[in-house]
Amino acid sequence: MKQFSIASVALFVTVTAIAQETDTDREIKDIASRPEIQRAFEIIVELEPETERNLIELTEIPAPPFKEEVRAARYLELMRDAGIEDASIDEVGNVLGEWPGTEGHETVALVAHLDTVFPEGTDVTVKRKGDQLHAPGIGDDTRGLALMIAVIQAMKRAEVKTKDNVLFVASVGEEGLGDLRGVKHLFREGGPRIDQFIAVDGGSTERVLNHATGSHRYRLTFKGPGGHSFGAFGLGNPAHALSRAIYYFDQAAGEYVISGTKTTYNIGRIGGGTSINSIPFENWAEVDMRSNDPKRLEEIDAIFQKAVKRALDEQNELRRDGEPLTVDVDLIGDRPSGLVDPSTLLIQRALAATRYFGVEPSLTTGSTDANVPIARGIPATTIGRGGDGGGGHSLHEWWANKDGHLGIQKALLILVASAGLAVK
Ligand SMILES: [Zn+2]
Numbered sequence: 001m002k003q004f005s006i007a008s009v010a011l012f013v014t015v016t017a018i019a020q021e022t023d024t025d026r027e028i029k030d031i032a033s034r035p036e037i038q039r040a041f042e043i044i045v046e047l048e049p050e051t052e053r054n055l056i057e058l059t060e061i062p063a064p065p066f067k068e069e070v071r072a073a074r075y076l077e078l079m080r081d082a083g084i085e086d087a088s089i090d091e092v093g094n095v096l097g098e099w100p101g102t103e104g105h106e107t108v109a110l111v112a113h114l115d116t117v118f119p120e121g122t123d124v125t126v127k128r129k130g131d132q133l134h135a136p137g138i139g140d141d142t143r144g145l146a147l148m149i150a151v152i153q154a155m156k157r158a159e160v161k162t163k164d165n166v167l168f169v170a171s172v173g174e175e176g177l178g179d180l181r182g183v184k185h186l187f188r189e190g191g192p193r194i195d196q197f198i199a200v201d202g203g204s205t206e207r208v209l210n211h212a213t214g215s216h217r218y219r220l221t222f223k224g225p226g227g228h229s230f231g232a233f234g235l236g237n238p239a240h241a242l243s244r245a246i247y248y249f250d251q252a253a254g255e256y257v258i259s260g261t262k263t264t265y266n267i268g269r270i271g272g273g274t275s276i277n278s279i280p281f282e283n284w285a286e287v288d289m290r291s292n293d294p295k296r297l298e299e300i301d302a303i304f305q306k307a308v309k310r311a312l313d314e315q316n317e318l319r320r321d322g323e324p325l326t327v328d329v330d331l332i333g334d335r336p337s338g339l340v341d342p343s344t345l346l347i348q349r350a351l352a353a354t355r356y357f358g359v360e361p362s363l364t365t366g367s368t369d370a371n372v373p374i375a376r377g378i379p380a381t382t383i384g385r386g387g388d389g390g391g392g393h394s395l396h397e398w399w400a401n402k403d404g405h406l407g408i409q410k411a412l413l414i415l416v417a418s419a420g421l422a423v424k
Pocket residue numbers: 113140141174201202
């Protein structure tokens with residue numbers, strides 16, 4: 001029974017610790033009580049109709065992967081109108097707005113992404129159904145973009161001053177095969193200095209992301225001479241090689257992922273071939289692997305590479321005629337993974353600001369623009385966009401302004417706390 005009582009004491013201590021106010025909670029309350037922050041909070045509420053207009057207008061400008069320019073151009077105007085006159089667009093299409101700090105030693109980035117998952121031609125007209133706004137991309141992440149404009153407007157009009165610089169970023173290429181190219185460019189050699197990074201993306205208000213799920217994506221293509229199924233029988237068959245590779249990969253990977261940090265794999269699409277009575281000259285598959293642990297991502301990748309090589313060798317061994325089969329293994333997506341220690345000030349501030357608005361926060365995992373800084377050891381997080389919503393990445397996506405202003409106020413509070421409020 002001794003063990004039991006120790007466990008009870010430990011549990012009691014943990015619960016008490018959660019209930020107690022931390023230093024960061026006090027810091028956040030203190031900042032939130034400052035007159036210019038209270039004024040900024042009011043302005044955010046006053047701006048609600050305008051923020052909704054911005055959301056609808058931006059949603060109705062299509063921004064398919066790799067085609068964000070039109071939306072970016074409009075966003076640049078909105079950023080300038082909000083008060084950052086010298087906002088600009090960089091080489092890859094990110095919209096950047098610099099907010100100079102009074103001291104300016106460090107820089108905090110606030111980021112929302114411009115792109116959606118929807119291809120060209122998708123109907124992005126916003127339709128109102130009761131208090132819900134329906135349109136593909138309205139939540140993910142057009143709401144993040146509208147939120148950021150409201151943050152800039154409120155900081156400007158309430159004359160909020162920060163010690164460190166803030167860099168407002170509307171990024172390109174967050175989704176899918178965009179492969180985080182906007183943020184990867186931001187963190188290039190010689191890119192702008194960024195010491196802390198806050199992405200606004202994701203539905204739930206309690207979300208404070210501190211764990212980045214990494215992924216490797218490949219397009220795997222087996223190639224051979226191809227020919228008649230009867231007349232040229234005996235040539236190496238790329239479809240057979242591909243099937244064999246998938247079989248070996250699934251067999252070994254399936255076993256590997258049973259234990260340890262969550263690691264997944266998926267063959268999302270396969271294709272190729274000419275007709276039922278032709279030996280194909282090409283067959284391909286798209287492969288996605290993910291893990292929260294960079295080491296395990298490398299390990300499952302190695303399992304994949306080994307399966308491909310084994311399949312190629314065996315299939316060439318079986319071939320009776322013709323040139324050997326070849327294989328291309330093209331990396332088409334590489335999202336780095338990593339973990340931000342929950343005791344990091346940025347994470348503590350994000351948690352405390354969430355509690356300040358009466359929501360019990362939870363630490364989460366995901367794949368967002370924050371993956372890039374997290375993998376480099378730069379404090380980074382992703383927070384929710386406020387309001388209510390659903391149907392992300394589907395044509396039925398919707399967003400509703402259920403206390404949406406709280407999400408904007410929270411983003412402003414975390415940003416100002418991280419950049420340091422300059423007391424006038
Ligand atoms: Zn998103």
